[in-house]
Amino acid sequence: MPQASVVSPARHWLARLSFAATTAAVVLVLAVAGLRGSVGLLLAGAFGCATALAAAWWFLTHRGLWRWLAATVVVLAPVAVAVVYMRHRLLWVVIVFVLLWVAAVAAGRRALAEPGHGPAEVVTAAPLRPYLIMNPRSGGGKVERFHLAERARALGAHVFLLDGPAVDVAEVARRAIRAGADLLGVAGGDGTQALVAGVAAEHGLPFLVISAGTRNHFALDLGLDRDDPSTCLDALTDGVEVRVDLGRIGDRTFVNNASFGAYAAVVQSPAYRDDKVGTTLEMLPGALTGTNGPHLALTVDGVTVTGSQAVLVSNNPYATGDIAGLGQRPRLDLGVLGVLAVTVRGAADAARLVSGRGRARSLTVRAATEAIVDADAPAVPVGVDGEAVLLPTPVRCAIRPGVLRVRVPRQRPGTRRALPEMDWTRLRRLALASRRT
Known part of the structure; x- marks a missing residue:
């Protein structure tokens, strides 16, 4: 018989505090409206929220004049609600309501956060070559800027600089192994990290991550210092090893994620690297409304989801509240893919997705060992660790559990616990549960 797990009493009280703050916020608005005898105040607040959410959807799915008119509405709607309350000398109600709601969300997310444990550390001999x-x-x-090449050479490492055009990074790594290298490392973006990590896993060699990229998501989830990449070199002399999973898409390796649909279409654009924000705003309308790009079909655990605007397949799941895959993965050694599909069919679905209510209709979240993405086209654009590629359909993604030995510094900042999204059903159970669940 499995043993009952012990939930910290603090989590129960945080859940109860969250509901208490939520109740206080609602009671405050109802009481003030009742005392003033005005249902109009309640309707004004509800109408303002709905208008802002609808305008946000229009901003993402339209271009030109309509986009900027929608942006204006997003800004002005809450201002208009505040003005209405100010005219009734009730601005303090808005302020207190917002503070109570912020407190409710903060307490609720902390109550729902599960304690995380990283992969086991193993002490191994320092690399010789x-x-x-x-x-x-x-x-x-x-x-x-951080003198990484000079510092690495001083520690006895051979350094290869990618200063030429169209260098086959994987082949460079394989030549190094044939020459006797006993550790491979990369100072670069996650796409380059993935290519060399695949070679290291193939030959059973330890892999060193140096956080010299732009976003360094893989380094973040390994607990490395992203502000000073030179500290990653400490692993050469005072390091430990952890075993983590790798993702596989077709014949490619990925360390973070593979994205299809809206995000992949943006990454695929030649203008994306020079103007990320402008390119994203220009291409999102077509990607979100399905007027450009192939129609996707995701199959996972025997269930097929069609019509999604975006599909994200990650090497281990992202934190529950991260529907864009831009945040943090609490673990890299669970042996499963994180699979997420977003299907939005209009402003109502967008509002539910943003508010967190009724997300099941628009959001498909799974953990699986395999996922297949098909499309009504012979090939589909995919963003693999931020790199744009075109892959033949159907595209098969799989997890490779524990295949990568990563050498990390013994002393490192560590992973921060990512707080999950608000799940009111789970929160209610936690608030009402006894200490043992």
Whole structure:
């Protein structure tokens, strides 16, 4: 018989505090409206929220004049509600309501957060012939700014600089192994990290991550210092090993995620690298409304979901509240893919998705060992760790549990516990439950 797990009493009280703050916020508005005898105040607040959410959807799905008119409405709707309450000398109600709601969400997310445990650390001998591949252009020139090549050479590493056009990074890594390298490392973006990590896993060699990229998501989830990539080199002399999973899409390896649909279409654009924000705003309307790009069909656990605007398949699941896959994965060694599909059919679905109510209709979230993405086209654009590729359909994604040995510094910042989204059903159970659940 399985043993009951012990839930911290603090989590129960945080859940109860969240409901208490939510109740206080609602009672405050109802009481003030009742005392003033005005249902109009309640309707004004509800109408303002609905208008702002609808306008936000229009901003994402339209271009030109309509987009900027929608942006204006997003800003002015809450201002108009505040003015209405000010005219009734009730601005303090708005302020107290917002504070209570913020407190409710903060307490609720902390109550729902599960304690995380990273992969086990193993003490191994320091490498004798480490081989590091560095991209001087990555992260706005971090390799040069932090003197990574010089510091690595001083620690006995061979450094290969990616300063030429169209270098086959995977082949460079394989040549290094044939020459006797006993560790492979990369100072560069996550796409380059994935290519070399695949080679390291293939040959059973330890892999060193140096956080010299722009976003460094893989480094973040390994607990590395993203502000000072030179500290990652400490692993060469004072390091430990952890075993993590790798994702596989077709014949490629990914360390973070593979994205299809809206995000992949944006990444695929030649203008994306030079103007990320402008390109995203220009291409999102067609991607979200389905007027450009192939129609996707996701199959996972024997169930097929069609019509999704975006599908994200990640190497281990992201934190519950991260529907864009831009945040943090609490674990990298669970042996499963995180699978997420967003299907929005209009402003009502968008409002539910943003508010967190009724997300089941628009959001499909699974943990599985395999996922298949098909489309009504012979090939589909995919963003693999931020790199744009075109893959033949159907595209098969799989997890490779524990295949990568990662050497990390013994002393490192560590992963921060990512707080989950608000799940009112779980929160209610937690608030009403006894200490043992």
